[in-house]
Amino acid sequence: MSLFTEPFLTALVLGAVTAGLPLLLAGLGEQMSERAGVLNVGIEGMMLAGAYGGFLVAYRSGSIPLGLFGGATCGGLVAALMALFCVRLALSQIVVGIALTLAAEGLTALLHHVQFSQTYPRLPAAATLPIPLLSAMPVVGPALFDRPLIVYLALACVPALSRLYRETHFGLALQAAGDAPAALDAAGVDVLRTRMAAVLATGVLAGTGGAFMAEIGAGLFVPFMTNGAGFIGIVLAMLARGRPLWVLWGALLFGMCLSLATALQVVGVDIPSDVIQMIPFAAVMAVLVAFGRRASLPAALGVPYRRGER
Amino acid sequence: MRLLTRSILGSVFAVSIALCGSVHAADVKAVAILTPEQGTDFGWNQQGVTALKEAAAKEGVKALVAENLGYGDVRPTLREMAEDGASLIIAHASGYNTAAPEIAEETKVPVAVTDKPEAMKPGLVADYTMSGHQGAYLAGRLAAKMTRTGTVGIVVSGEPPGWNSQSAAFAQGAKAEKPGITIRYAVIGPAAYSDAAGGKRVTEAVIAAGADVIFGQGNGSSFGMLEAVETTKAADGGKVWFIDVIGDKSSLDKGNLLSSVLWNLTPVFTAMIDDLKANTFGTHGYAIKLADNSVGLLKTSHIPDKVWAELQALREEVISGKIKVEPQFDASAVHALVTAVAAK
Known part of the structure; x- marks a missing residue:
């Protein structure tokens, strides 16, 4: 069909990666928290804070990388509150997570209203880092190998985290904090500190994902713009059950299905758009449930740890 | 008795x-x-x-x-x-x-x-x-007059009845102006009203499919559509035009805002x-229309005077009933219409 030209296919693959990357970062972050026993429901708020902070810094400084750093910092700040309330003070992880998300929604909308509601500034396209030879390939070249540095760094997080979980003491401590925190405590490792580190790392990753969405995905910030991406990240992490690579596949699959849905509509396939829009959610659930059944969630997930309690 | x-x-x-x-x-x-x-x-x-x-x-x-x-x-x-x-x-x-x-x-x-x-x-x-369908019809006529590639796009962040009606009217207008025109239609998400990133992503895909005029319907997501037309070239390497709905974004324009179907509630x-x-509340519905200026088409400097004059003449014909534009609130009717129009 003449519609499937190289520019159109490139746009679809590019769109899939751009849509999937924030989910990848959010999912990897959530996975780390869950591994340590913290169900981080506040990740949507962390992404939104990261989106706002990232956009603000990028717009004021004129630097996309600085903006991404700003977004990571804002996500980390929201995560610090989560760590304080849920890990240090042992409050309900679900209640605090929801409260932080609502607070982030309200605060970022208010700040946007004060600063940008009359001007809606937009950022220029981010500079890319083309990989020699690969970037010249048709369709996948510009979509995958001629992207901003953050895209490569985010993808590199997957093997890095896999190795961290498998081969380092901190990785083992994370797993023990989620599976048997009392045993970790008995081994002389501070459970609360381990969990707090995991939650903070989650905030940094989610904040970066939010900043990517605002700076590169949209080129601007609007209130509520994460549109539930954090919750999709939670689903990916839950279904991937501890395996970073599965989060990557899930995020890319989700992004590809979004592009597929767009392609079907643009081609003019006459089926209800609700059915088409359901494809990404149904596909990710089906694939991850089918292939991820053997892994299990941490035994102490969602359970606050208090020394001496059993 | x-x-x-x-x-x-x-x-x-x-x-x-x-x-x-x-x-x-x-x-x-x-x-x-x-x-x-x-x-x-x-x-x-x-x-x-x-x-x-x-x-x-x-x-x-x-x-x-x-x-x-x-x-x-x-x-x-x-x-x-x-x-x-x-x-x-x-x-x-x-x-x-x-x-x-x-x-x-x-x-x-x-x-x-x-x-x-x-x-x-x-x-x-x-x-x-x-439903600003009468204004959307004129927007469709405008888009068909301005397109260079012969393909225009409709991007929506959901399918509420009012927007379905405007999408259908836009397609009707475009087809009436240029029967061989191709229309590409895409929905960002089930209720993606604030999904600016989704708006940009989907609009970029529609532009890559050949559209050089985008009719965008969204709240916060419309800013993502605007960003996409500003940062993406059309298939012929030229500018992509954007036609907005409800409000006037002229003050934010970087040179791509062609028009808007303005509403006055x-x-x-x-x-x-x-x-x-008068104790008649809830006994009837309400409507906006060209005749009382509760619906209108935004005039920007990007619209040539000749084209604007032609649109004003069409506006009079819609108001007088010579051109009939009926609202179609159902999404399936829109899909069928857009598919039929695209197939021509």
Whole structure:
């Protein structure tokens, strides 16, 4: 069909990666928290804070990388509150997570209203880092190998985290904090500190994902713009059950299905758009449930740890 | 005799119903509006807030505004507005049209909802499902006149009835102007009103499919569409035009805003207040149209004078009824129409 030209296919693959990357970062972050026993429901708020902070810094400084750093910092700040309330003070992880998300929604909308509601500034396209030879390939070249540095760094997080979980003491401590925190405590490792580190790392990753969405995905910030991406990240992490690579596949699959849905509509396939829009959610659930059944969630997930309690 | 008795009883019953569920003329002291996003989006929310304030000032009543409420449960806010003395609450989001009638029953304060005409109840619930289809028809004619590639796109962040109607009218207008035109249609998500990243992504795909004029319908997501047309070249390497809806984003334009189907809801909200005073609230729907300028097409410097003059002549023909533009609120009708148009 003449519609499937190289520019159109490139746009679809590019769109899939751009849509999937924030989910990848959010999912990897959530996975780390869950591994340590913290169900981080506040990740949507962390992404939104990261989106706002990232956009603000990028717009004021004129630097996309600085903006991404700003977004990571804002996500980390929201995560610090989560760590304080849920890990240090042992409050309900679900209640605090929801409260932080609502607070982030309200605060970022208010700040946007004060600063940008009359001007809606937009950022220029981010500079890319083309990989020699690969970037010249048709369709996948510009979509995958001629992207901003953050895209490569985010993808590199997957093997890095896999190795961290498998081969380092901190990785083992994370797993023990989620599976048997009392045993970790008995081994002389501070459970609360381990969990707090995991939650903070989650905030940094989610904040970066939010900043990517605002700076590169949209080129601007609007209130509520994460549109539930954090919750999709939670689903990916839950279904991937501890395996970073599965989060990557899930995020890319989700992004590809979004592009597929767009392609079907643009081609003019006459089926209800609700059915088409359901494809990404149904596909990710089906694939991850089918292939991820053997892994299990941490035994102490969602359970606050208090020394001496059993 | 039996007929007369029936008529009298019927009239008494109707008047009783109206009086029980409605607010007396003297009671209309304040009108309220609830919006999901800030009233600064150059679109649906801003038009709602601005129109309510103008209507309230015109009618000499107080305006109460609750903005940025999101798309969740607004029952507490509805109750608060009722307690604060609102005589009418406008629930300005299709996502509120389940909660608002419930609270109306509970508090007996009349509400106006959108996209749910079946919820209408005399004296208590009115519907204002809006459609600027007449303006969208002209936008379609404009897009067809301005396209260089022969392909135009429609990007929407959802499929509420009002937007379906405008999408259909846009397609009809484009087809009427240029029968061989190709129309690409894409929905960002089931309710992706604030999904700016999704707006940009989908618009880029539609541009890559050949469109050089985008008719975009979205709240916050429309800014993502705008970003996409500003940063993406058309298939012929030239500029991509953007036609917006409801509001005027001229002050934000970087050279790609071709026009907008402008809405003015002030006459609608004013009519609601008048209906409350006349005890006719909830007995009929409301409409916006070219004839009273509650719908219009934004004139920008990017539209050549000759094209604008032709559009003005078409506008007169729509108003006079010579050109008939019927609203089509159903999404499936839009899909069929867009597919048929694209296939030509």
